[in-house]
């Protein structure tokens with residue numbers, strides 16, 4: 262068997278240790294004679310898996326007791342609509358920050374439900390910067406402020422948390438959650454599709470402060486209601502049981518690594534060495550301002566774009582796959598989430614140097 266270094270932006274690599282454990286337990290989960298996929302979600306076996314996963318996530322992220330953790334479906338995209346429907350609570354407007362492709366999608370979805378005030382945008386820079394906080398035009402009557410801490414396509418990341426006072430801060434952390442410790446108490450709501458840093462596609466995590474979920478829009482579908490899902494333990498209907506189980510294995514794996522402090526150090530090192538290799542060369546370039554570069558998604562271009570195909574082919578021959586950049590940006594993109602070993606980044610850098618030597 263030959264595992265490759267998969268630089269996909271999502272669905273992305275999972276830790277080998279997690280996949281091996283899932284394989285071990287596939288046919289017979291701990292003497293039950295069945296796989297987790299075949300279990301009743303309300304049986305005591307799955308309930309123990311679900312509770313343990315939540316407890317481990319709470320420990321890893323140090324989630325305060327006044328926050329609910331929901332294991333939902335529909336991806337981050339369903340949350341683009343669920344957030345205004347749950348959090349407007351009688352208000353008619355919300356603040357949004359526009360830092361790239363995913364911000365734009367969140368904004369477009371929210372416009373169906375409320376007046377969206379775009380308080381800051383980096384569109385003029387081609388989304389290669391984060392707008393300076395002093396220039397944001399915040400509305401103290403906004404129901405919440407939404408932003409995208411890591412733009413998966415542009416490779417732009419906030420390395421700071423906006424200060425919004427009494428206005429709840431809402432963050433689409435799909436491609437940065439669990440990459441480092443965060444102070445959850447600064448947020449009203451954090452959400453993330455699982456397929457980048459949590460587990461397989463099909464599971465969506467929502468972490469929401471209890472006081473925000475009391476009084477949702479009556480037209481809200483039950484499955485999107487934080488209030489009803491929270492009362493039902495995320496089991497208003499059949500939850501994504503297998504994804505929930507695998508996410509639990511990933512949370513345990515993070516604990517085994519030594520927690521998010523250790524994971525963050527590795528992530529910082531991986532990103533720094535890749536950006537350094539890009540910056541030191543005249544052949545590769547990354548357009549993002551250095552203080553806003555993503556730890557997770559590293560887009561880069563070749564000085565000779567006509568060699569893109571040859572680069573991708575050569576990389577694949579070395580077991581370095583899915584490096585093609587997003588169609589809207591072009592070039593390459595290396596997504597280096599938690600499960601990408603440092604050895605994968607080292608191998609990519611070696612290949613880049615060799616390719617430049619041959620073709621630069």
Ligand SMILES: *Cc1c(COP(=O)(O)O)cnc(C)c1O
Nearest residue numbers: 336337338363413433435436454
């Ligand atoms: C991948 C991604 C999404 C979309 O997630 P789905 O689960 O496919 O809906 C939204 N926001 C960000 C930042 C992402 O990286």
